[in-house]
Amino acid sequence: MTPWNLLRTLLLSTAIGIALAGCNVVRVIINTPLTPESVAFITEGRTTLTEVVDALGAPDSIADAEPGAIVIYRFLNAKYSRVNFGWLVKPWSPVDPDLAFSRSGLGTDAFELMCDANWIVTHHAFVRHRAEPPFTPYPF
Amino acid sequence: MRLTVILLSVMILTLNACAFSRGTLGDELKTDAINSIKKGTTTRAEVLSQLGAPDRMLQLNGRDLFQYYRYDAKAGSLLLIVLNFSRISVKSDDLFVLINREGTVEEVIASNRTEGLEFRFWPFGN
Numbered sequence: 001m002t003p004w005n006l007l008r009t010l011l012l013s014t015a016i017g018i019a020l021a022g023c024n025v026v027r028v029i030i031n032t033p034l035t036p037e038s039v040a041f042i043t044e045g046r047t048t049l050t051e052v053v054d055a056l057g058a059p060d061s062i063a064d065a066e067p068g069a070i071v072i073y074r075f076l077n078a079k080y081s082r083v084n085f086g087w088l089v090k091p092w093s094p095v096d097p098d099l100a101f102s103r104s105g106l107g108t109d110a111f112e113l114m115c116d117a118n119w120i121v122t123h124h125a126f127v128r129h130r131a132e133p134p135f136t137p138y139p140f
Numbered sequence: 141m142r143l144t145v146i147l148l149s150v151m152i153l154t155l156n157a158c159a160f161s162r163g164t165l166g167d168e169l170k171t172d173a174i175n176s177i178k179k180g181t182t183t184r185a186e187v188l189s190q191l192g193a194p195d196r197m198l199q200l201n202g203r204d205l206f207q208y209y210r211y212d213a214k215a216g217s218l219l220l221i222v223l224n225f226s227r228i229s230v231k232s233d234d235l236f237v238l239i240n241r242e243g244t245v246e247e248v249i250a251s252n253r254t255e256g257l258e259f260r261f262w263p264f265g266n
Contacts, residue, residue: 027263057251
């Protein structure tokens with residue numbers, strides 16, 4: 001490696017290190033997040049709960065409803081990211097400074113099905129229509 | 141190849157720590173016990189003797205619904221000096237047994253989601 005290449009690599013590493021200073025990226029996933037595409041096979045008045053369970057697995061809860069039951073699938077796709085720019089001055093500062101930007105998005109959602117007494121799906125819908133949260137620490 | 145060596149070297153030099161954590165809630169739902177429950181023949185007493193008392197019980201149009209569950213959580217972290225990656229995955233095994241007014245099993249709904257649960261630290265992607 002030539003001195004120029006070595007210097008360039010060092011500069012690049014330093015720049016990346018500074019850009020990523022004190023960076024945390026965390027993801028929390030509970031169950032398998034469902035999408036409109038993954039439940040597109042459900043046809044109200046025709047699809048049975050057995051077919052839904054075969055495709056999506058067992059639900060998280062079943063509640064009593066007239067005349068059948070409400071079946072609920074819950075899931076969570078949370079993202080958290082944080083950057084602490086205080087790291088930039090750490091080597092030269094007598095104190096331990098922090099200038100942290102962080103942002104988290106929970107993206108909690110649930111998919112509900114209403115079934116009649118014969119376990120045929122009569123209605124289905126997502127509780128919320130949240131877009132997937134991004135990994136962006138900028139809070140403003 | 142050269143790039144891989146450089147990346148690996150940077151990774152090793154900046155590696156601070158790794159962490160793996162695991163948490164479970166509830167007893168394991170045994171496949172044999174679930175398979176032994178037959179619709180129309182297995183009785184409420186047999187379900188209770190095979191699986192124990194349910195974690196949750198509710199009434200569904202005059203019928204009893206037993207719910208058994210188990211949660212499994214796996215967390216992995218890669219702690220570099222200036223950059224940390226973590227991922228926590230939680231999945232559940234659920235079993236619902238619907239018992240009719242005559243006291244026999246009407247419906248069994250079960251799934252095993254925790255089987256493929258892995259320790260992962262990379263937070264991006266699916």
